[in-house]
Amino acid sequence: MQSLGAAPPRPAPRVLHRDPAPSRMRYKLHRLWLTPAVRGFARIGLPLALVAGALGLWLGDADQRADLADRFAALKTQIQNRPEFEVSLLRIEGASPAVDAAIRTMLPVSLPASSFALDLVRLRDLIASLDAVATVDLRVQRGVLAVQVAERVPAVLWRHATGVEILDASGHRIATVISRDVRADLPLIAGEGAEAAVPEALAVLAAATPLLPRARGLVRIGARRWDLVLDRNQRILLPESGAVQAVERMLALDRAEDLLARDFTHLDLRLAARPTLRLSPDAQDEFRRITGQATTTGANR
Helix, strand or coil, rough: CCCCCCCCCCCCCHHHHHHHHCCHHHHHHHHHHHHHHHHHHHHHHHHHHHHHHHHHHCCCCCHHHHHHHHHHHHHHHHHHHCCHHHEEEEECCCCHHHHHHHHHHCCCCCEEEEEHHHHHHHHHHHHHHHCEEEEEEEEEEEEEEEEEEEEEECEEEEEEECCCECCCCCCEEEECCCCHHHHHHCCCEEECCCHHHHHHHHHHHHCCCCHHCCCCEEEEECCCCCCEEEEECEEEEEECCCHHHHHHHHHHHHHHHHHHHHHHEEECCCCCCCCEEEEEEEHHHHHHHHHHHHHHHHCCC
């Protein structure tokens, strides 16, 4: 029988030391995460892509798209029809009664209406297209559509083959009148190309201010020069250039020699050094009688 002795000592357990170095895959993934493009995609791009994908799937249904469009249209209408966006009054300033009525006719919608229903740019263009309107400004202020108009100032009457029109100082048409008597206060111009030379015509008339009580108007000759037509069927022929200076010389000559009081039909100022008078038939007969008597008296002596 064997004796029981002490158990043999067990060997000490072996301690395994963990390697602190990351694995190859983990190292590569860590380096990839440090790349700015990858981090940006993971934080921003990927969520956006997921949201876009989900939205695309949801909008892929035609009924869903129609329902979304209806909801958007209803919301838009609800916002546009709010009381703070309502325009209930039209105020026009600086316009004559005729232009005022024309502007009110041009308004595309009936008031009250939402300000979103008013195309101010198109309305401004429509009002500016009126011949009598020089400038126009449109504003919506506290439920009021304010229209500020500056009208063209009538300067002359232009008589042509089809009627009489009012022009401003630049020659732009303002309105048509049935006769000169409607605006007898305005000077009259006529002839070929007269409407294109309104500034020159106004300068001539300004220089001929002392003659305006006798002036019937200006006639454009050959689209080149002016004739100043006076009462008593008298006509003053002005040069192509320097018409204002010619009128000033004529007035000076009239003050010195009472030129315009003479009985003539035409006063030709086209040659500055030699103004020429064409006497009326009666004046010619009187001139012949006087010169004939003088000749006869001289012969008898």
